[in-house]
Amino acid sequence: MSQPLPQTASTRAERQSDAPHHELFLIVISGQARGRRVPVRDRVRVGKSSDNDLVLPDDTVSRHHCEILRTDNGIVVRDLESTNHTKVGRTKVREATIDDGTTLTVGNVEIVLRSEPGRAHVLPSEASRFGDVLGPSLAMRSIFGVLERIAPTDASVLIEGETGTGKDILARSIHACSPRKDDPFVVVDCGAISYNLIESELFGHERGAFTGAVSARQGAFEVAGSGTMFLDEVGELPLDVQPKLLRVLEAGEFRRVGGNRVTKANARIVAATKRNLKEEVDRGKFREDLYFRLSVVPITVPPLRTRREDIPPLIEHFLELARQRDPAAQSISLSRETISSLTAHDWPGNVRELRNVLDRAIYMATASDESELRLVDLPVTAGPGGSKGVIEFDAGQSYREVRANFEADFERRYVSWLLDRHQGNISAAAREARMDRKHLYDLARKHGLRGERTGPGTND
Secondary structure, X not given: OOOOOOOOOEEOOOOOOOOOHHHOEEEEOOOOOOOOEEXXXXXXXXXXXXXXXXXXXXXXXXXXXXXXXXXXXEEEEEEOOOOOOEEEOOEEOOEEEEOOOOEEEEOOEEEEEEOOOOOOOOOOOOOOEEOOEEOOOHHHHHHHHHHHHHOOOOOOEEEEEOOOOOHHHHHHHHHHOOOOOOOOEEEEEOOOOOHHHHHHHHHEEOOOOOOOOOOOEEOHHHHHOOOEEEEEOHHHOOOOOHHHHHHHHHHOEEEOEOOOOEEEOOOEEEEEEOOOHHHHHHOOOOOHHHHHHHOOEEEEEOOXXXXXXXXHHHHHHHHHHHHHHOHHHOOOEOOHHHHHHHHHOOOOOHHHHHHHHHXXXXXXXXXXXXXXXXXXXXXXXXXXXXXXXXXXOOOOOOHHHHHHHHHHHHHHHHHHHHHHHOOOOXXXXXXXXXXXXXXXXXXXXXXXXXXXXXXXXXOO
16 A cells, blocks of 8 residues: 555555466465465455455454455455444555555465465564564564564574564574574674784684684684584675575585684574675675575565554563563553654654663652653654654655554554643644544544543543
C-alpha cells in the first residue's frame, strides 16, 4: 500500500502485479492453517466455510471473509462484510489493489501473496523471540523463521541494520542456538581496532613479528577454536586486510603474523555492519568476493520505527530486567499514555536508545520513591528517520510512499499532541480540533493512542 487509508476505504496501489497466473500463490503464515497455499487464478474466496477456496478454521475468520480477484488492473482484495475485517498492512479495507509480497490479515490470520512458487520461501516463526531477541512483529518473526533453520548449520551469516537494532544480541543468539554453543563466542570489533593491529587481532602474532611484539599472542581465530567468531562492523575492515580474511575463509587455515605454522580455522563466521555492504561493493570500498563469502545468509534487521508493534513488549521486557536487577524497581509501572508516547517516537537510536531512556527513567523513579515512570523527554524528529530540522528521504521509495510515510507520521504526532492537551478526553479534543469525535477516536485507536476510557460510547 502506498497511501494511508481511512478506517474503511477503497484504494489502488501504484504498482501492479503482472506475474503470470500460475506464478501467484496465497500462503498462510499464521493460524491453524499455517503453511497452506493456494494458487491465485481468476478468483480465490477465503473464509471459515468449507466451500471457500482457502479454508481458515480460526475463530476470528468469518464464514465468507474476503476474496482475491485477478483483474486487468492487477490483483484486487475485497472484504465480504466480515466481522473482524480484512487488512492490508495495518489498514482495514473494503477493496484494495495489492502487489506481489503484500501481507493480508484476515481476522487474526496473516496471509501473504507471493510469486515464484519454485523458489524456497521460509515461513515466519510462530515464536515472538529468538534467543534473547524479542520481536512479535511480522518483520522480526520472518527473520526468526530463517534463523531457526540456519542457526544449527555452519553457514556464515551477515547481519545488516542501523545502529542500535540489536545485531550483537542477534549474533549471540545464533551462537546460543547452534551446536557450537558450548564453544567460545569471540567478538572482533573491526571499527575499534588500530589499523596496524588488525591482522594480529585476527590471526595472532609470533614474538618479534613487529615492534612491540615482546611475546607470542593468539588471535581471534585461535581463541574461537570451533566456536563462533563475530566480526562486528565488518564494513570498517581496511581494504588491504580484506584479501587476507578472504583467504582464511576460503582455505580454512591461517598463519600468525611472523609465523610459519599453519593452523586450521574452524570457527563459524557471523558478521554485522551498519553499512549497506552491497553499496560498498559497488563503490569499490569492499571486496565483492569477500561480501559473497560472508553473506551466505544475509539478514537485515529493520529499524524500530518500522515495527512499532514491538515497542510495548520491549518496554515490558526492559522493565522486567530492571525489576530483576534492582528490588527497588519492583513496584514501578508505566501508564497507557506513557507507553503510547514511547510507541509514537521514531527512536533514531532504535532498541538501544529505547532501553537507555527507560533505564534513565527507572533510576530517576527509584531515586524519588515514585511507583510510576513519568514521561521522559524525547528528542524531536521531523519525520521518519529524521532529526530535528532535517528531513531524510529513502531513494528506494516512490514519491507516493514517501508522502504517505510523512502524512502518517504527522497524523500520529498531531493526535498524540491533541490528546495530551486534554488528558485523553476524546470529546474535548475533538471540539478543539473541530473534527468529528468518532473520526478522532478511530485515528487514536489506529495509532494506539487511546485509553480504555476514551471509547466512543463512554462519557468522557
